[in-house]
Amino acid sequence: xxxxxxxxxxxxxxxxxxxxxxxxxxxxxxxxxxxxxxxxxxxxxxxxxxxxxxxxxxxxxxxxxxxxxxxxxxxxxxxxxxxxxxxxxxxxxxxxxxxxxxxxxxxxxxxxxxxxxxxxxxxxxxxxxxxxxxxxxxxxxxxxxxxxxxxxxxxxxxxxxxxxxxxxxxxxxxxxxxxxxxxxxxxxxxx
Numbered sequence: 001x002x003x004x005x006x007x008x009x010x011x012x013x014x015x016x017x018x019x020x021x022x023x024x025x026x027x028x029x030x031x032x033x034x035x036x037x038x039x040x041x042x043x044x045x046x047x048x049x050x051x052x053x054x055x056x057x058x059x060x061x062x063x064x065x066x067x068x069x070x071x072x073x074x075x076x077x078x079x080x081x082x083x084x085x086x087x088x089x090x091x092x093x094x095x096x097x098x099x100x101x102x103x104x105x106x107x108x109x110x111x112x113x114x115x116x117x118x119x120x121x122x123x124x125x126x127x128x129x130x131x132x133x134x135x136x137x138x139x140x141x142x143x144x145x146x147x148x149x150x151x152x153x154x155x156x157x158x159x160x161x162x163x164x165x166x167x168x169x170x171x172x173x174x175x176x177x178x179x180x181x182x183x184x185x186x187x188x189x190x191x
Contacts (some may be wrong), residue, residue, distance in 0.1 A: 006162050008055075010107040010155075011064075014114040015051035019044045023116070043084070050082070059078045064106065073100045076109055076129055076138070083113060085123055090128040095190030101166055105129075105138055105186060108159045108170075112140045115155045120144025120180055131190050138184045146178035159184065 022044040029037040041133070052062065067075040073091035080087035095100065116122055122144030129138045150156040152173055159182075160170040167185035 006158060007103075007107055009158055010111040010162070011054040012051040014110060014155075015047045015054065018117070019047040019051070019115065022047070045169075046082075067102055067106050068099070071096050072105055072136075073129055075102075075106050076127060079106075079110055079113055080125070080127060083117060083125065085117065085125060087125040087127060089127045090129070092187065093136075093190065094131065097131075097136055097186075097188045097190055101136065101186055101188045102173075104162050104166055104168070105136060108162050108184050109138055109140065111155045111159050115148065116142040116144065116180070118127070118138065119148070120146075120178070122178075122180075131188075134187055134189065136186045136188050136190075139181060140184075141179055141181045143179050146174045146176050146180055148172055148174035148180045148182070156182070 007124070022040045026037045026040045028039070064075060065077045071093070073093050075093065076091050078087045097105070113125065113127075116125055120142045122142035124143050126141045127138070128141075129136075131137070148156065150170065151161055156170065156172060162168075163170050163184055163186055166186045166188070168184065171182075171183045171185075172180070174180040
């Protein structure tokens with residue numbers, strides 16, 4: 001049940017929140033900048049389709065198809081492609097982690113990226129995914145305003161709980177004025 005709650009929060013719910021924000025902006029732009037409003041409506045439509053797809057996946061009890069079919073590296077690249085700002089992704093994974101570990105990492109990255117887009121005021125994100133010394137390590141860095149903290153009720157607290165399920169850890173470096181660096185580690189073997 002907790003896994004489903006986390007998957008909903010970090011997946012479909014995050015997309016629905018983004019869609020709501022886009023539609024709120026559309027309301028303000030519809031008279032002043034109809035072309036931009038139209039772009040945001042198209043983005044909201046894509047977010048709703050992706051949220052629906054993620055909900056269907058969750059109902060079937062599986063993780064996102066790109067994760068199952070192509071692994072964590074390509075799944076993170078797919079997340080980056082959906083961001084409304086440029087993201088550079090570096091992946092060095094010589095194999096695959098167990099499906100539950102990959103799923104936890106995927107949804108953790110999804111939440112961190114959603115937080116960066118919503119709160120950081122960043123215009124660029126860097127994502128590094130690699131495995132060394134028996135640990136899967138994902139680092140997400142943005143050039144935004146900083147000030148991110150792990151606190152009760154925050155998305156980062158949820159990420160910390162998700163990683164903790166696998167004895168993983170979350171570290172956040174986010175000085176005022178940025179940049180913010182979020183590092184997630186999960187001990188695991190690759191096959």
